[in-house]
Amino acid sequence: MNLEGRRFTLILIVSIIGIIYMLRLLSLQVTTDKWQNKASALAEKEVIIYPSRGLIYDRKGRVLVTNQTVYDLMVLPRQVDPFDTSAFCQLVNLSIEELRTLLKKAVTYPNVRYKPSPIIKQITPPEYAAISEQLYKYPGFFGQPRTLRVYPQQIGALMLGDVGEVTKETIEDNPYYRRGDYIGLGGIEKAYEVELRGKRGVKYVFRDNLGIERNVAGGKLDSSAVEGTQLIATIDAELQRYGEKLMQNKRGCIVAIEPSTGEILALVSAPTYDPNLLVGRARGHNFNVLSRDVQKPLFNRATQAQYRPGSIFKLAQSLTALQVGAITPQTRIQCNRAIIGCHGSHSYDDLEMAIVHSCNPYFRGVMQRVVEGDRDKTNRFRDARLGLDIWQNYMKGFGFGTNLGTDIPNVKTGLVPGVAFYDKWYGEYQWAFSTIYSLSIGEGEMQVTPLQMCNLACIIANRGWYVSPHTVRQIGLGGRPRDEYLIRHQLPIDTSYFTNVVNAMEKVVGPGGTGGRAKLKNITVCGKTGTVQNEPREDHAVFICFAPKENPKIALSVYVENAGFGGTWSAPIASLMIEKFLNDSIADPAKEKRILDANFLHQ
Amino acid sequence: MxxxxxxxxxxxxxxxxxxxxxxxxxxxxxxxxxxxxxxxxxxxxxxxxxxxxxxxxxxxxxxxxxxxxxxxxxxxxxxxxxxxxxxxxxxxxxxxxxxxxxxxxxxxxxxxxxxxxxxxxxxxxxxxxxxxxxxxxxxxxxxxKTRLVAAAIIGFPAGLILLQPDVGSVLTFVAFILVMYREGLSGNVLILGLGAIVFGVLSIVSGAGSINFPFVGEQSGVWLLILIVLLLGIIWWLYVRNFIVPRNRKPLYWIIATFVLASSLFSFSVSYIVDNVLEQHHKERIYVMLSLPVEREGADYNSEMAKITVGxxxxxxxxxxxxxxxxxxxxxxxxxxxxxxxxxxxxxxxxxxxxxxxxxxxxxxxxxxxxxxxxxxxxxxxxxxxxxxxxxxxxxxxxxxxxxxxxxxxxxxxxxxxxxxxxxxxxxxxxxxxxxxxxxxxx
Known part of the structure; x- marks a missing residue:
């Protein structure tokens, strides 16, 4: 037998084993990334460093929103050793069944054994102090600090907005966010989310078999967190607080704007609630309670409620008519109560007095002259279309039917009905001025928001222009507002026409005027009352104004739902707000007390 | 010089x-x-x-x-x-x-x-x-005689190492069988070795489960393997009887009988040894390698970690x-x-x-x-x-x-x-x- 040949058998065996082993290496290392992913999941970790969210101050530097550290109790199932469950349950205040469910959840998809999952969220520092002392007995459990919002002034809930965990949809739309991140959900928190959230930092660490972490590559790949930008809000905390106090036991809202800058000084929606209710572990429960409340405290009446404009609308009508040349300040119109109802004793007013008396037939006539401009003499339907188009453009110029370019999220635009609207409503060439005349006195299909009405007050106060109302005056301490809030929106209405309207508004608050209750010593208030019909319930009381007459510092719109006549309830509230803002004291405590005692919640 | x-x-x-x-x-x-x-x-x-x-x-x-x-x-x-x-x-x-x-x-x-x-x-x-x-x-x-002497030379130290006990080191002594093969030991030893590995793995895998047999109830899966071997033997025997000239049949019958008996006995012993003789951790290691389910959590830790590390x-x-x-x-x-x-x-x-x-x-x-x-x-x-x-x-x-x-x-x-x-x-x-x-x- 040739035994030398056997060497090749042996060489063959060795070679085959070598090749099998190389192929196995290929299958483990190259053809799949399964093992690589497992290795990364085990040994490599991205630690997110959460920046603290930017603080928000009021215009005088008072802190409106700040942060508080809370702790999430996390579990890393891979590291959990058998432990005394009953002692643990007692420590963290859970039942054994709850704990069992939570631990099971921590290892069920999408959670995995080697990634931490939260057991209890948002434990307050004093509670956590008690837990953390004992935590060393339970390997695999640890606390992870998070920051929550705190509202030390307890005011301006809807204006400031709130913060909550991102939803799955948000994560899909915006790759910046990850599960468990917080995001601003309303108000300034939402509008300035990008500025407030700052920039997350990332630290890459190795995690060894004992769960001990250390830096990778000397931290070269790491990025540090950038703190959220601080904001100076436009509101005056004291004015806001006072407004909320005045509106207690009422439904409605107050909007106060500084006319020269468009800065919102107060944005009260009543009834309101303490913003701290929507923070922390009680958030879910409180949110449910608030959202079920029949008074709808989560509904921002100042920006989302759409009312018919009422008599106040006559101001915008006057200015439009003057500009298009339909009337002059001296134009007199018979108070013909056969066509449309009126009130008070007057019969043949000029413009100023018609505003003071809020003469309905007068303004019906005004609008008729605007809309029926004889632009098409052959067809009154086409004539009305041409006229209404012009009218609608002016109304849009006042900001009606638009969002005013404000930074407040989710504002309603209201409605300025135009040709398209009525064509749809009545049919093409099926309507004329006689069909739509109730628009002239602010009833009918028109809808406005209190924010738009306050903006109207600003336009008149400025004699023809406005700055989009906004809630943040400085991004970063000493910074500027957004660029768009440095721009004046000029209306195509001659400044001189405003004189008559302003004079009329002064008389409204003067002796015998409908807004007499808004009168203040030493401060000339110009205002206009309105009463929004609200059949079958009590009317809404409305008042807009600005003060002082020359060089105005504050413009307001005040809505009190189901309170009746505007001059009775809304005018005094507006005047108290002006006094508070300009004088920081109230000269007539009886006036204040009357308002504070009033209750219209159940009207 | x-x-x-x-x-x-x-x-x-x-x-x-x-x-x-x-x-x-x-x-x-x-x-x-x-x-x-x-x-x-x-x-x-x-x-x-x-x-x-x-x-x-x-x-x-x-x-x-x-x-x-x-x-x-x-x-x-x-x-x-x-x-x-x-x-x-x-x-x-x-x-x-x-x-x-x-x-x-x-x-x-x-x-x-x-x-x-x-x-x-x-x-x-x-x-x-x-x-x-x-x-x-x-x-x-x-x-x-020569086989016994060689076995003694190899086996004496191997036995001493087994007493330590260090099974791994003993396994490397298999190297000397390959050497003896080169020097004249029958090549059947390699075939036998390969056969033993194949049947060993089959026995362990089948023995890890149990099967509900008719009449006798729940039994170790290794019996199924033995049944299959028996069946193979019968088919082979029928083949030999019908297609092989009579004068060549006798040695083939012997081979069939030896195969059936030896492999059945071997399978049974391997299964028995794994279940009753080997220590728990040895059994676990074999099970882990063969990707068989292991009861104790963490028994596959080393193997799993090694694979993850390589991958x-x-x-x-x-x-x-x-x-x-x-x-x-x-x-x-x-x-x-x-x-x-x-x-x-x-x-x-x-x-x-x-x-x-x-x-x-x-x-x-x-x-x-x-x-x-x-x-x-x-x-x-x-x-x-x-x-x-x-x-x-x-x-x-x-x-x-x-x-x-x-x-x-x-x-x-x-x-x-x-x-x-x-x-x-x-x-x-x-x-x-x-x-x-x-x-x-x-x-």
Whole structure:
């Protein structure tokens, strides 16, 4: 037998084993990334460093929103050793069944054994102090600090907005966010989310078999967190607080704007609630309670409620008519109560007095002259279309039917009905001025928001222009507002026409005027009352104004739902707000007390 | 005179390519030990309190051993083989008496911080004595006598090691069966071995489950295997009866009967041994390798971690000192038996392939070196060296990449440890010395 040949058998065996082993290496290392992913999941970790969210101050530097550290109790199932469950349950205040469910959840998809999952969220520092002392007995459990919002002034809930965990949809739309991140959900928190959230930092660490972490590559790949930008809000905390106090036991809202800058000084929606209710572990429960409340405290009446404009609308009508040349300040119109109802004793007013008396037939006539401009003499339907188009453009110029370019999220635009609207409503060439005349006195299909009405007050106060109302005056301490809030929106209405309207508004608050209750010593208030019909319930009381007459510092719109006549309830509230803002004291405590005692919640 | 000169200059004829591979393995292995055992508090590779520092000492000592070995006349190993064998076997006896117990095995002589593991050296003695016996008797293992003598030479130290107990080291003694095959042992031994592996695996896999048989109820799955073997036997028997000429049938009947009986008995015994004789952790290791379900959580930890570590490397590797699994100690005692996982993670597929390829190259080179020897003693010894390296490669790397059960034996020249490094150095350099002076030996 040739035994030398056997060497090749042996060489063959060795070679085959070598090749099998190389192929196995290929299958483990190259053809799949399964093992690589497992290795990364085990040994490599991205630690997110959460920046603290930017603080928000009021215009005088008072802190409106700040942060508080809370702790999430996390579990890393891979590291959990058998432990005394009953002692643990007692420590963290859970039942054994709850704990069992939570631990099971921590290892069920999408959670995995080697990634931490939260057991209890948002434990307050004093509670956590008690837990953390004992935590060393339970390997695999640890606390992870998070920051929550705190509202030390307890005011301006809807204006400031709130913060909550991102939803799955948000994560899909915006790759910046990850599960468990917080995001601003309303108000300034939402509008300035990008500025407030700052920039997350990332630290890459190795995690060894004992769960001990250390830096990778000397931290070269790491990025540090950038703190959220601080904001100076436009509101005056004291004015806001006072407004909320005045509106207690009422439904409605107050909007106060500084006319020269468009800065919102107060944005009260009543009834309101303490913003701290929507923070922390009680958030879910409180949110449910608030959202079920029949008074709808989560509904921002100042920006989302759409009312018919009422008599106040006559101001915008006057200015439009003057500009298009339909009337002059001296134009007199018979108070013909056969066509449309009126009130008070007057019969043949000029413009100023018609505003003071809020003469309905007068303004019906005004609008008729605007809309029926004889632009098409052959067809009154086409004539009305041409006229209404012009009218609608002016109304849009006042900001009606638009969002005013404000930074407040989710504002309603209201409605300025135009040709398209009525064509749809009545049919093409099926309507004329006689069909739509109730628009002239602010009833009918028109809808406005209190924010738009306050903006109207600003336009008149400025004699023809406005700055989009906004809630943040400085991004970063000493910074500027957004660029768009440095721009004046000029209306195509001659400044001189405003004189008559302003004079009329002064008389409204003067002796015998409908807004007499808004009168203040030493401060000339110009205002206009309105009463929004609200059949079958009590009317809404409305008042807009600005003060002082020359060089105005504050413009307001005040809505009190189901309170009746505007001059009775809304005018005094507006005047108290002006006094508070300009004088920081109230000269007539009886006036204040009357308002504070009033209750219209159940009207 | 001429003869003397040749012998004295034998060192010059040493196979430098093998020496270069050896040096590469030792230095590269040391680098990987440094990476696997890296301790941030002791970054110095020469820190003698750490494994890598100690390994440096072992490397220096091994180099001295290598050089000294090259200057010993080859005849010495031939003449003194029985004493070398006796000395190392005596150490195996002594270690059972005065040895230090580490991880449940009495395999170490403790000298302070350092330990010597005589089982790593006993293979040298066995190799030398086996070579001497075959060379002097011309044994072709055709007779039972020669087989028994060889079995005794191999079995005595193997038995002593089994008493420690260190099953892994004993398994490497299978290398000598491959050597005997080269020297004349029937090739059936390889077929038998392969058959045993196939039937062994089948028995364990089938025995791990149970099947509900008709009439007898729930029984171990191994009975199904035996039934299938029986069925195969019947089919074979029918085939022989119908298609084979009568005068050839008789020996085939015998073969069929032997096959059926032997494989059934073997399957049953393997299943029985796994279930009733083996210790729980051995059974678990076998189950883990075969991907069978293991009850105790964590039983597959080492195997799983080794596979993840290897897979983590990818094609190019994570980079030296940058393997996340290696640097974070996920593989227990990675610098010893699992060192190949560190190589595979940090140097990737190309690194792992290079090392396997170099081992295959070294083993084939040793086989060819053995074949070019004029003396049968040198040839047999050369095969012993090649086959021992092969068995270590087969079991150690197979274990790391999940193709063999977890058996704790070192990867030659790579794994941390003085005994194994010195033992393998001595083993290899005796062969290099014998090869260097092959031309001066007359048959």
């Amino acid at each position: 001429k003869n003397n000169k040749l012998k004295n200059t034998g060192v010059e004829r040493v196979d430098w390519i093998t020496v270069i591979v050896y040096l590469f393995f030792v230095v590269f292995g040391w680098m990987n030990i440094y990476s696997a055992a890296y301790d941030h508090a002791h970054p110095n590779i020469f820190d003698f309190s750490q494994e890598y520092g100690k390994q440096f000492i072992w490397i220096i000592v091994s180099f001295l051993i290598a050089i000294l070995t090259l200057y010993v006349e080859g005849d010495f190993f031939n003449k003194f083989s029985i004493y070398i064998y006796g000395f190392f076997t005596l150490l195996l006896v002594l270690v059972l008496i005065v040895g230090k117990e580490v991880n449940g095995a009495k395999a170490w002589f403790g000298v302070g911080d350092f330990g010597i593991q005589p089982s790593e050296f006993s293979k040298i003695g066995v190799g030398l004595l086996l070579a001497k016996y075959i060379a002097s008797s011309g044994a072709k293992f055709k007779t039972w 983590s490397g990818g094609f190019l590797g994570r980079g030296y000192l940058e393997g996340p699994m290696t640097q974070n100690n996920y593989v227990p005692e990675q610098w010893t038996d699992f060192i190949f996982s560190a190589v595979a993670e940090e140097w990737g597929f190309w690194g792992g392939t290079l090392i396997i390829g170099l081992f295959v190259f070294l083993i084939i080179r040793l086989i060819n070196m053995a074949e070019r020897q004029r003396s049968q003693f040198s040839r047999v010894y050369g095969y012993c060296v090649a086959c021992i390296f092969f068995m270590h490669l087969l079991i150690n790397v197979g274990m790391v990449i999940g193709l063999a059960p977890i058996i704790g034996i070192p990867l030659p020249f790579f794994s941390y440890g003085g005994s194994s490094l010195m033992g393998f150095t001595l083993l290899l350099f005796i062969m290099l010395r014998l090869d260097a002076e092959r031309l001066s030996i007359f048959r």
